Every structure is written in C-alpha cells, then in structure tokens.
Amino acid sequence: MADQAAPAQEAGGVENAQTEGSGQVPISSMLQEPSYDVEVQLSDLQKDEENPLGSARTFQELGLPNEVLQGLVAMQFQKPSKVQERALPLMLSDPPRNMIAQSQSGTGKTAAFVTTVLSRVDFTKPTQPQALLLAPSRELARQIESVIGQIGQFVNNLGVATAIPGAIPRDGRVDKPIVVGTPGTTMDLIRRRQFDVSGLRVLVIDEADNMLDQQGLGDQCSRVKKMLPETIQILLFSATFPEKVLKYATVFAPSANMIKLKVQELTVKGISQMYMDCPGEADKYEILCKLYGLMNIGSSIIFVKTRESANRIQESMTRDGHKVSVLHGAYEGSERDALLDDFRTGKSKVLITTNVLARGIDVSTVSMVINYDIPMKGMGDAMHDTETYLHRIGRTGRFGRVGVSITFISDKKSFLALQAIANDLQVDLVSLSPEDWDETEKRVQRVIKSSRAQANFNPSAAP
Known part of the structure; x- marks a missing residue:
C-alpha cells in the first residue's frame, strides 16, 4: 500500500539540530533562540509523584549515555534549548511516560526526540528494532535519519533502517535497532512480517497534527499503533495542534505529559x-x-x-x-x-x-x-x-x-x-x-x- 500524500494540510519543521539534516556543520554558537515560555502540563500520573521532574540546564544533568553526549558536543550543542530543557527530563523519565509536544520549527524538537531514542535503545542488540519514528514524507524521514546519524555518530552498532517506498525489498527484513519511515510503508512491512515489532520501546510521530488527522495519515498511524506493544512509549511532536487533533492525540498517547507554546508565539x-x-x-x-x-x-x-x-x-x-x-x-x-x-x-x-x-x-x-x-x-x-x-x-x-x-x-x-x-x-x-x-x-x-x-x-x- 503506498503512503497517502498529505492533503493540502500544514507544514512544519525538523530543525537543523541546531542545523539538523542540512549536511552542514552546525553553528549553534551563532543561533539566537527566540524568547518564549514553554508551558508544561504534567499527566495525572506524574502529578502524583512527590518530586516531578523539572528542567535540565545542561545535557550532562540528563544522565545521557557518553556516546550521545559526545555526539551533541561534536555538533556544537552548547546547552539544551528551552523546549529540550523541559521536554528531555520528562521523556527520559523512568518508567517511560508518553509526551505530546507542541513546538515550533527552530526550537530543537527533532534533536530532543532523537536524543531520547538514542538513550532508550540497547545497541548490544544491533538487529532488533527498538524505536520507530514516523514522518509524513520520505524527505522528512530521510532528514530525521540524517539527524540520528549526526547525534549518534559515536554510538557503537548504530543502525537505522528506512521504511519508505522502495528502500526495503520484498524479501528483505528490517534488522536495525532504529527505524524511520512513513506510515503506509511501515504498515505494509509489519503486515508482511518483514518488520518484527515485538521489541519496540519508543514510537515517535513527527508532524503529529497532520499524521493524526483522519483526513491525512491518521488511519494509517492508528493501524500501525494497534500492531505495536501496548507498553511502548509514545512521543508526539508538531508545530501546531488544532483542537480536534489534540483531543485525538490524548487518546492516541494516553496519560501523556504535555508541553506547548502560545499560538502567537508560533509565528x-x-x-x-x-x-x-x-x-x-x-x-x-x-x-x-x-x-x-x-x-x-x-x-x-x-x-x-x-x-x-x-x-x-x-x-x-x-x-x-x-x-x-x-x-x-x-x-x-x-x-x-x-x-x-x-x-x-x-x-x-x-x-x-x-x-x-x-x-x-x-x-x-x-x-x-x-x-x-x-x-x-x-x-x-x-x-x-x-x-x-x-x-x-x-x-x-x-x-x-x-x-x-x-x-x-x-x-x-x-x-x-x-x-x-x-x-x-x-x-x-x-x-x-x-x-x-x-x-x-x-x-x-x-x-x-x-x-x-x-x-x-x-x-x-x-x-
């Protein structure tokens, strides 16, 4: 089944980490992050804890694997962006919690979920798929793959499979720990038993407003989710969340923590x-x-x-x-x-x-x-x-x-x-x-x- 093309729906962003996927050396020291406040809404589960996780002012505070820290340093990330500061401690919490994040282009959201994925995967199992990242187009999937390669450049056994049309032959198997793809192709690979999802720990959906919209790719994403382990951590990211999509997102990712920006701050x-x-x-x-x-x-x-x-x-x-x-x-x-x-x-x-x-x-x-x-x-x-x-x-x-x-x-x-x-x-x-x-x-x-x-x-x- 071919991936549906998104109808004339939105647009939004994979940031270049802080130049993601551009193939250029990032120059984060020259970046000027816009001033905005990140509103955090903790799930009921998180609220019940005596000490809910706060924010991290440095990447070192997060307890990331050394190889991931090395990758962030090599990419000249000097400190977490404001979204990363608030989102990463929540996404890396143990036990894992779901997350719904409304975060505009240019705020480092792609680097945030890629860092989370690299920290969750056990790379001593190099042929077992453990993380699935879905995007609405092959271009965005390829770009996310590039960001994973940059931040994960020092990770041993780093492997990324692309579940996009034409990338995996009919007799091939998905045999890498991280899988990036589009929902239609991913669904076909699972149905044909080329993709063993039993070991998946994390599901990331980028551009979630369009991906969960029933007029867009929502049906395919729902079918993929039903095939995955019930215990999987779900991370939804988008620059915008129209009200009807946000309601569905809270069902798709139950008991999720939420971070969001005000509408006027999204310009x-x-x-x-x-x-x-x-x-x-x-x-x-x-x-x-x-x-x-x-x-x-x-x-x-x-x-x-x-x-x-x-x-x-x-x-x-x-x-x-x-x-x-x-x-x-x-x-x-x-x-x-x-x-x-x-x-x-x-x-x-x-x-x-x-x-x-x-x-x-x-x-x-x-x-x-x-x-x-x-x-x-x-x-x-x-x-x-x-x-x-x-x-x-x-x-x-x-x-x-x-x-x-x-x-x-x-x-x-x-x-x-x-x-x-x-x-x-x-x-x-x-x-x-x-x-x-x-x-x-x-x-x-x-x-x-x-x-x-x-x-x-x-x-x-x-x-």
Whole structure:
C-alpha cells in the first residue's frame, strides 16, 4: 500500500539540530533562540509523584549515555534549548511516560526526540528494532535519519533502517535497532512480517497534527499503533495542534505529559511576512518572474496548489530563461532525493513544490518563501489553512536567520483568506505593490540583506 500524500494540510519543521539534516556543520554558537515560555502540563500520573521532574540546564544533568553526549558536543550543542530543557527530563523519565509536544520549527524538537531514542535503545542488540519514528514524507524521514546519524555518530552498532517506498525489498527484513519511515510503508512491512515489532520501546510521530488527522495519515498511524506493544512509549511532536487533533492525540498517547507554546508565539520570529496584491490570477506568473532576481540572493521555495501547476510554471520559467527546479509527489523516491540534495547543496536555488516540502524540511540557505497559491482546505478549498501557511513560511528564517515570505493575492477570496490567516496569527502583513517595482525590490532586499529580521520588522520604517 503506498503512503497517502498529505492533503493540502500544514507544514512544519525538523530543525537543523541546531542545523539538523542540512549536511552542514552546525553553528549553534551563532543561533539566537527566540524568547518564549514553554508551558508544561504534567499527566495525572506524574502529578502524583512527590518530586516531578523539572528542567535540565545542561545535557550532562540528563544522565545521557557518553556516546550521545559526545555526539551533541561534536555538533556544537552548547546547552539544551528551552523546549529540550523541559521536554528531555520528562521523556527520559523512568518508567517511560508518553509526551505530546507542541513546538515550533527552530526550537530543537527533532534533536530532543532523537536524543531520547538514542538513550532508550540497547545497541548490544544491533538487529532488533527498538524505536520507530514516523514522518509524513520520505524527505522528512530521510532528514530525521540524517539527524540520528549526526547525534549518534559515536554510538557503537548504530543502525537505522528506512521504511519508505522502495528502500526495503520484498524479501528483505528490517534488522536495525532504529527505524524511520512513513506510515503506509511501515504498515505494509509489519503486515508482511518483514518488520518484527515485538521489541519496540519508543514510537515517535513527527508532524503529529497532520499524521493524526483522519483526513491525512491518521488511519494509517492508528493501524500501525494497534500492531505495536501496548507498553511502548509514545512521543508526539508538531508545530501546531488544532483542537480536534489534540483531543485525538490524548487518546492516541494516553496519560501523556504535555508541553506547548502560545499560538502567537508560533509565528516564526525571523520572518518578515508580506503579500503581493496582483491585479488578477493571470498576472501572478509575470510578477513571479520579476521576483526571480531576489529569489537568487539566497535560496527560495515557491509553493503552489497542484503538481500540474508546479510543472506548468517550471516549464514556462525555464522557457523564459530562468533556472528553476520542481519537486512533488509524482516523482520517484530516488528522483526526489536527488532534487532535494541539489537544492540543499545550492546546485538548484529556486524550487517549485507542493505541500510535499511544506513540513519539516530544513535548508539553511532559504531566504524567501513565496505562496503563489494561498493555502486552503476543505471541500472546494472552502476555508483558509493557517497551519499550512505557518509551516510553509517556516522553511525560511530558521534559527534566527533572516527570511521573507510573500503571499500572492489576486481576488476577493484570496484576500479574505490571507486576512483571516493574519488574524489567526495576530500579525500585520506588509503590502507590496506591482505598480512600484523599485520600491518593492528595496523593501524585500532590505530584509534579506539585513543581519536579522525581527517578528515585528517593518520594511517601510527601516532606515
């Protein structure tokens, strides 16, 4: 059974630990973590204890295996981020407790659950699967695999199997202690008895808002969970948790501790959010081409609604002399891996994609995200999709770096949808006009070339 592609749902993030999965040496000493408070809600079980676990100011306080500490030091992690500070003691507690964590991109959540997994696995059993990490796309699964390899680089017998389409042959077996995959492929491997789940200790679900949504991958995740040991520790992570998904999450991970941030704190702090008021739908392409020069200052991602639209825009831009690439779910897995590698390494600087890349993918050089089509959801695109917007724009402005998002509007429906998104996130969007291109270029360049964009950065007021 092929993994279902997530519908036009959210987007969100695997942080580069504090540059996760980017293939680059992390420079955590240069990171400026946004200021926010982490709210902790202990489960009833934990509340009953006389001394509930608090927070850890250093990784050494956590009692991590030496090899894991070495990996964190090698990656230049100087101290736990605020989310790691509160989440790691709870996730590493004995006996293990479930966790539901709402934590935005850029806060170190991937490193938090990877550190927990590496601490839970017994690597003297190198062929027994003990930890399963599920993600909505092969790209995100591969990125998590990369983070495990970086933090676990000093662990003896470290082995990671990828349960993604095409990775494990029909006559093969899952014979590594850590398994990272997508839910449909994982379910098939278990059903075909290629994957022995009897020794699993930890289940991690990243981008849990989409993974547990019944319109997304929820059915597959539920079926996988029913096949796993009842004693397994469940860790759910996501940048957003809509109310209906959160209710289900508390059933999926019973008696879970919870950590969360306030909604307005989820807006990525380093992004100046703008919108382009296009005269009509037919004018969007010409305006996109005019922005091409600005897209190449760093790297840029253009989000569109459909695969067909992505292909059409890429063909037109290439014909008009612009170098752009396209990536979406119609490509074979190996092609998708190669296209993303080219984008990571800078061979390709402008990437057109659908929501397949909206979640979790971290490429440190991305300075601009363009919402060519505004994210909508429901039958007939009936309603604005704030979560997808939030996750999409989170592909830039990572870890205190500068970033710009530009959303195209071309009619009353798209204007009202963007207005509703801005209200949900409590942000003011900067208007760009196609009538005054010199001023538009100045405003965008001012942000991209500034040393740091703030959440309330106003290009019109900047010196």
